[in-house]
Amino acid sequence: xxxxxxxxxxxxxxxxxxxxxxxxxxxxxxxxxxxxxxxxxxxxxxxxxxxxxxxxxxxxxxxxxxxxxxxxxxxxxxxxxxxxxxxxxxxxxxxxxxxxxxxxxxxxxxxxxxxxxxxxxxxxxxxxxxxxxxxxxxxxxxxxxxxxxxxxxxxxxxxxxxxxxxxxxxxxxxxxxxxxxxxxxxxxxxxxxxxxxxxxxxxxxxxxxxxxxxxxxxxxxxxxxxxxxxxxxxxxxxxxxxxxxxxxxxxxxxxxxxxxxxxxxxxxxxxxxxxxxxxxxxxxxxxxxxxxxxxxxxxxxxxxxxxxxxxxxxxxxxxxxxxxxxxxxxxxxxxxxxxxxxxxxxxxxxxxxxxxxxxxxxxxxxxxxxxxxxxxxxxxxxxxxxxxxxxxxxxxxxxxxxxxxxxxxxxxxxxxxxxxxxxxxxxxxxxxxxxxxxxxxxxxxxxxxxxxxxxxxxxxxxxxxxxxxxxxxxxxxxxxxxxxxxxxxx
Ligand code: ADP
Ligand code: MG
Ligand code: ZN
Numbered sequence: 208x209x210x211x212x213x214x215x216x217x218x219x220x221x222x223x224x225x226x227x228x229x230x231x232x233x234x235x236x237x238x239x240x241x242x243x244x245x246x247x248x249x250x251x252x253x254x255x256x257x258x259x260x261x262x263x264x265x266x267x268x269x270x271x272x273x274x275x276x277x278x279x280x281x282x283x284x285x286x287x288x289x290x291x292x293x294x295x296x297x298x299x300x301x302x303x304x305x306x307x308x309x310x311x312x313x314x315x316x317x318x319x320x321x322x323x324x325x326x327x328x329x330x331x332x333x334x335x336x337x338x339x340x341x342x343x344x345x346x347x348x349x350x351x352x353x354x355x356x357x358x359x360x361x362x363x364x365x366x367x368x369x370x371x372x373x374x375x376x377x378x379x380x381x382x383x384x385x386x387x388x389x390x391x392x393x394x395x396x397x398x399x400x401x402x403x404x405x406x407x408x409x410x411x412x413x414x415x416x417x418x419x420x421x422x423x424x425x426x427x428x429x430x431x432x433x434x435x436x437x438x439x440x441x442x443x444x445x446x447x448x449x450x451x452x453x454x455x456x457x458x459x460x461x462x463x464x465x466x467x468x469x470x471x472x473x474x475x476x477x478x479x480x481x482x483x484x485x486x487x488x489x490x491x492x493x494x495x496x497x498x499x500x501x502x503x504x505x506x507x508x509x510x511x512x513x514x515x516x517x518x519x520x521x522x523x524x525x526x527x528x529x530x531x532x533x534x535x536x537x538x539x540x541x542x543x544x545x546x547x548x549x550x551x552x553x554x555x556x557x558x559x560x561x562x563x564x565x566x567x568x569x570x571x572x573x574x575x576x577x578x579x580x581x582x583x584x585x586x587x588x589x590x591x592x593x594x595x596x597x598x599x600x601x602x603x604x605x606x607x608x609x610x611x612x613x614x615x616x617x618x619x620x621x622x623x624x625x626x627x628x629x630x631x632x633x634x635x636x637x638x639x640x641x642x643x644x645x646x647x648x649x650x651x652x653x654x655x656x657x658x659x660x661x662x663x664x665x666x667x668x669x670x671x672x673x674x675x676x677x678x679x680x681x682x683x684x685x686x687x688x689x690x691x692x693x694x695x696x697x
Contacts, residue, residue: 209452209455211422212420212422212451212455214383214418214419214420214447215381215419215420215428215431216378216381216385216386216416217379217380218380218389218414218415219373219374219375219414219433220393221373221374221414221415222373222393222402222411223345223403223404223410224267224268224402225267225401225404226267228263229250229261229369230258230301230342230368230369230370231250231259231301232247232248232249232250232368234247236369239365242350242364242365243363246365249368250364250367251296251367252296264370267402267403268308268309268340268370269308269511270515271372271396271397271403272308272312273508273515274396274518275337275340276313277312278311279503279508280310281504281505282306282501282502283303283309283341283501284305284495284500285302285303285495286302286303286304286494286495287299287300287301287302287492287494288300288343289491290485292349293360294347294348294367295346295347296367300343300344300346301343301498302343302344303342304341304492305492307339307340307341308341308342308501309339309340310338312337312340313334314335314520316332316333316389316392317331317333318331318333318385318388319384320384321384327534327535333385335389336377338376338377339374339375340373340374341372341373342372343370343371343373344367344370345369346367347363347364347366348363348366349361349362350363376389378417383443383447383448384444386443386447387440387444390412390414390443391440392520395519395543396519396520398544399516399518400516407439408438415437416433416443417431417434418431418432418433418434418447418450418451419431419454420454420458429454430463430464430465430466431466432450432469432478432484434446434450434471434478435468435471435481437471442471442473445476446478449478450478467482467483468481468483468484516544519542519544522541523540526547530554530561530564531560536564536568539572540564540567540568543582545582545583546581549582549585549589550563550564550567553590553592554593556589556590556592556594557592557593557596557597558597562600563592566592566595566613570610570613571585571592574617586618586620587613587616587620588620591622592616594623594624595612598612598627602634602683603633603634604627604632605680605683605684608627608634611632612632633681634681634683635681635683636683636686638686638690641687644678645670645694648670648674648677652673655669655670659695670691670695671684671687671688674691675687
């Protein structure tokens with residue numbers, strides 16, 4: 208941030224709710240193979256067709272609202288937001304306006320600025336307000352490129368009527384990384400409870416950023432620009448930084464900020480004017496006459512609340528407390544519900560949480576990344592990773608052998624005990640057997656023995672190497688060390 212300035216950021220996140228059918232009709236929400244496959248009178252906006260609210264949408268929205276500590280209104284009202292656009296066949300979008308589904312939320316999350324390499328500098332706990340989360344329908348898509356006649360534009364209404372939850376934040380963010388961490392938090396939370404896939408590249412989680420700047424200490428908010436079209440967290444962060452810089456430069460050179468909607472261009476790392484910003488009154492909002500008020504009972508809300516799973520932020524903090532993971536480790540481990548489950552299951556079977564964390568965060572995630580797959584496609588069962596750790600801990604195999612067994616497990620999904628016996632990998636821990644080999648090695652190397660005893664203790668490594676060589680690496684290194692030390696120093 209430039210000296211003497213403060214940025215203010217508010218975020219509007221559109222989350223596509225995970226329902227099988229659309230919000231007001233029976234059409235499928237699946238990605239259509241052909242344009243306009245999944246359409247009917249209702250989502251095509253034919254005159255006289257009437258909307259009927261999909262119960263599952265309310266279910267998803269309620270779980271999301273509860274996970275974000277929002278207060279769900281027992282009665283909310285659908286409203287028409289009127290505007291003209293070719294991908295909006297009715298000429299209005301059914302949304303909610305002055306009586307939204309839920310409001311007044313607060314979330315507490317860990318956030319950190321990052322260094323130039325994107326590494327977190329210092330995690331802090333911060334609170335951010337959520338103004339409201341309301342239910343609405345998505346519009347269709349206009350297509351100007353890559354199909355049919357290049358002089359024409361086309362409209363695909365498969366997406367029209369897909370249910371969305373719009374989550375509007377308070378203008379509580381002061382840096383682009385806070386915004387980044389908040390949207391990451393929203394995404395993980397919605398994925399955890401299974402109400403949204405949260406894939407920004409595919410557009411099922413979309414984010415608009417409202418950005419303004421003001422002189423440090425100034426209580427009044429500055430004029431904002433709204434940035435659209437950012438389809439990854441990293442672009443969101445970059446777009447906000449670019450915008451903060453642009454606005455400060457204008458103000459420092461005596462210019463004024465105009466309220467407008469800007470588009471992020473990812474190729475040029477810049478934002479561009481799209482249109483001047485419309486105000487609420489431009490939309491001529493009025494209550495939707497074709498839908499009754501949405502009523503939800505307090506008991507139903509309470510029962511949903513009691514059935515929510517442990518949420519990622521709580522889990523992240525619990526992992527730090529229960530398993531002594533660092534903040535960064537805990538963040539990675541809870542980034543996906545399945546990964547966190549995997550870790551806890553490996554901890555249960557191995558009884559060694561440090562080892563489970565190390566194996567997962569280094570070997571396992573690296574191999575998964577190499578193969579470009581995620582934990583749900585991993586061939587190694589969590590229990591088997593736990594079993595591998597046990598084999599090391601009870602000295603059946605050495606850490607070095609375990610690495611080879613792991614590679615095999617990763618490729619084949621076989622149980623570690625099977626691989627160990629197939630390959631005859633069992634470690635020699637029997638002290639008398641090792642002692643015998645140590646005696647042989649010492650007897651075969653009288654010169655080195657003499658040098659060692661006259662002070663060249665660095666030769667220890669040589670003796671260890673010889674013992675390992677004659678046992679094909681199977682001797683337990685700790686036992687070898689102990690015995691060698693005793694014998695050499697007689
Ligand atoms: P609209 O209906 O035009 O989208 P809202 O008043 O609902 O406008 O605000 C949308 C978002 O903009 C909210 O997240 C809010 O916190 C944020 N916001 C409002 N004013 C400012 C401002 N001056 N600077 C930054 N963000 C702002
Ligand atoms: Mg807006
Ligand atoms: Zn339909």
